Amino acid sequence: MDYEKSFEDLEKVLLELQEENKIIPIIVEGDKDIEALRKLGIKGLIISVNTGMSITNFCDKIARKYKEIIILTDWDRKGGFLCHTIRKNLEGRVKCNIRFRELFAKNAMIRTVEGLPSWIKTMKKKLNLI
Numbered sequence: 001m002d003y004e005k006s007f008e009d010l011e012k013v014l015l016e017l018q019e020e021n022k023i024i025p026i027i028v029e030g031d032k033d034i035e036a037l038r039k040l041g042i043k044g045l046i047i048s049v050n051t052g053m054s055i056t057n058f059c060d061k062i063a064r065k066y067k068e069i070i071i072l073t074d075w076d077r078k079g080g081f082l083c084h085t086i087r088k089n090l091e092g093r094v095k096c097n098i099r100f101r102e103l104f105a106k107n108a109m110i111r112t113v114e115g116l117p118s119w120i121k122t123m124k125k126k127l128n129l130i
Helices: 003-020 031-039 055-065 077-090 099-107 116-126
Strands: 026-028 046-048 068-071 095-097
Touching: 003 099, 003 116, 026 031, 031 046, 031 116, 055 077, 068 077, 077 095
Parallel strands: 026 046, 026 068, 068 095
Antiparallel strands: none
Protein backbone atom coordinates (compact mmCIF):
# COMPACT_ATOMS: atom_id res chain seq x y z
CA MET A 1 0.00 0.00 0.00
CA ASP A 2 1.23 3.49 -0.86
CA TYR A 3 0.93 5.25 2.52
CA GLU A 4 2.11 8.57 1.13
CA LYS A 5 -0.56 8.64 -1.60
CA SER A 6 -3.30 7.58 0.84
CA PHE A 7 -2.22 10.27 3.29
CA GLU A 8 -2.13 12.97 0.58
CA ASP A 9 -5.59 11.91 -0.61
CA LEU A 10 -6.86 12.01 2.97
CA GLU A 11 -5.52 15.53 3.51
CA LYS A 12 -7.31 16.69 0.31
CA VAL A 13 -10.52 15.08 1.55
CA LEU A 14 -10.17 16.93 4.88
CA LEU A 15 -9.72 20.27 3.10
CA GLU A 16 -12.80 19.60 0.96
CA LEU A 17 -14.76 18.62 4.06
CA GLN A 18 -13.75 21.87 5.78
CA GLU A 19 -15.04 23.85 2.80
CA GLU A 20 -18.30 21.92 2.41
CA ASN A 21 -18.97 22.11 6.15
CA LYS A 22 -19.04 25.91 5.99
CA ILE A 23 -22.56 25.60 4.56
CA ILE A 24 -23.56 21.92 5.04
CA PRO A 25 -23.84 20.29 8.49
CA ILE A 26 -22.07 17.01 9.25
CA ILE A 27 -23.91 14.19 11.02
CA VAL A 28 -21.72 11.99 13.27
CA GLU A 29 -22.40 9.25 15.80
CA GLY A 30 -21.32 10.95 19.04
CA ASP A 31 -19.48 13.64 20.96
CA LYS A 32 -16.05 12.03 20.53
CA ASP A 33 -16.51 12.24 16.76
CA ILE A 34 -17.30 15.96 17.08
CA GLU A 35 -14.14 16.46 19.18
CA ALA A 36 -12.05 14.58 16.61
CA LEU A 37 -13.34 16.69 13.71
CA ARG A 38 -12.70 19.89 15.68
CA LYS A 39 -9.10 18.75 16.23
CA LEU A 40 -8.83 18.37 12.45
CA GLY A 41 -9.95 21.96 11.85
CA ILE A 42 -13.59 21.35 10.96
CA LYS A 43 -15.33 24.50 12.21
CA GLY A 44 -18.88 24.30 10.85
CA LEU A 45 -21.99 22.71 12.30
CA ILE A 46 -21.54 19.10 13.43
CA ILE A 47 -24.57 17.25 14.78
CA SER A 48 -24.45 14.07 16.87
CA VAL A 49 -27.03 11.35 16.24
CA ASN A 50 -26.59 10.24 19.84
CA THR A 51 -29.10 12.63 21.40
CA GLY A 52 -31.41 10.17 23.10
CA MET A 53 -34.17 10.46 20.50
CA SER A 54 -35.13 7.78 17.99
CA ILE A 55 -33.55 7.82 14.54
CA THR A 56 -36.96 8.61 13.04
CA ASN A 57 -37.46 11.65 15.27
CA PHE A 58 -33.85 12.73 14.74
CA CYS A 59 -34.29 12.54 10.96
CA ASP A 60 -37.60 14.42 11.10
CA LYS A 61 -35.84 17.21 13.01
CA ILE A 62 -33.00 17.27 10.46
CA ALA A 63 -35.48 17.34 7.55
CA ARG A 64 -37.26 20.36 9.03
CA LYS A 65 -34.01 22.34 9.30
CA TYR A 66 -31.72 21.32 6.41
CA LYS A 67 -31.87 20.66 2.69
CA GLU A 68 -28.51 18.87 2.59
CA ILE A 69 -26.28 17.04 5.09
CA ILE A 70 -22.99 15.17 5.13
CA ILE A 71 -23.25 11.78 6.83
CA LEU A 72 -19.95 10.88 8.46
CA THR A 73 -20.69 7.84 10.60
CA ASP A 74 -17.91 5.34 11.31
CA TRP A 75 -17.08 2.98 8.46
CA ASP A 76 -17.58 -0.16 10.53
CA ARG A 77 -20.72 -2.33 10.42
CA LYS A 78 -22.62 -0.27 13.03
CA GLY A 79 -21.73 2.99 11.27
CA GLY A 80 -22.76 1.53 7.92
CA PHE A 81 -26.13 0.48 9.32
CA LEU A 82 -26.63 3.91 10.88
CA CYS A 83 -25.71 5.67 7.63
CA HIS A 84 -28.15 3.48 5.68
CA THR A 85 -30.94 4.07 8.22
CA ILE A 86 -30.45 7.85 8.20
CA ARG A 87 -30.42 7.97 4.39
CA LYS A 88 -33.59 5.85 4.19
CA ASN A 89 -35.39 8.10 6.70
CA LEU A 90 -34.36 11.27 4.87
CA GLU A 91 -34.99 9.96 1.36
CA GLY A 92 -36.86 12.49 -0.77
CA ARG A 93 -36.54 15.18 1.92
CA VAL A 94 -32.82 15.90 2.41
CA LYS A 95 -29.84 15.41 0.10
CA CYS A 96 -27.43 13.06 1.90
CA ASN A 97 -23.75 13.24 1.00
CA ILE A 98 -21.82 10.08 1.95
CA ARG A 99 -18.86 10.77 -0.33
CA PHE A 100 -16.57 11.83 2.54
CA ARG A 101 -17.42 8.71 4.53
CA GLU A 102 -16.50 6.56 1.53
CA LEU A 103 -13.24 8.45 0.95
CA PHE A 104 -12.17 8.16 4.60
CA ALA A 105 -12.97 4.44 4.53
CA LYS A 106 -10.81 4.05 1.42
CA ASN A 107 -7.82 6.14 2.57
CA ALA A 108 -7.61 5.75 6.35
CA MET A 109 -6.48 2.47 7.84
CA ILE A 110 -8.86 2.85 10.77
CA ARG A 111 -12.61 2.40 11.09
CA THR A 112 -13.76 5.35 13.22
CA VAL A 113 -14.11 9.12 12.98
CA GLU A 114 -12.79 9.57 16.52
CA GLY A 115 -9.56 7.76 15.57
CA LEU A 116 -8.72 10.11 12.68
CA PRO A 117 -6.61 12.70 14.58
CA SER A 118 -4.28 10.13 16.14
CA TRP A 119 -4.05 8.15 12.90
CA ILE A 120 -3.11 11.31 10.99
CA LYS A 121 -0.49 12.16 13.62
CA THR A 122 0.96 8.64 13.36
CA MET A 123 1.07 8.86 9.56
CA LYS A 124 2.82 12.22 9.70
CA LYS A 125 5.50 10.69 11.93
CA LYS A 126 5.79 7.62 9.71
CA LEU A 127 6.19 9.78 6.60
CA ASN A 128 8.61 12.15 8.40
CA LEU A 129 6.27 15.12 8.00
CA ILE A 130 6.64 16.21 11.66
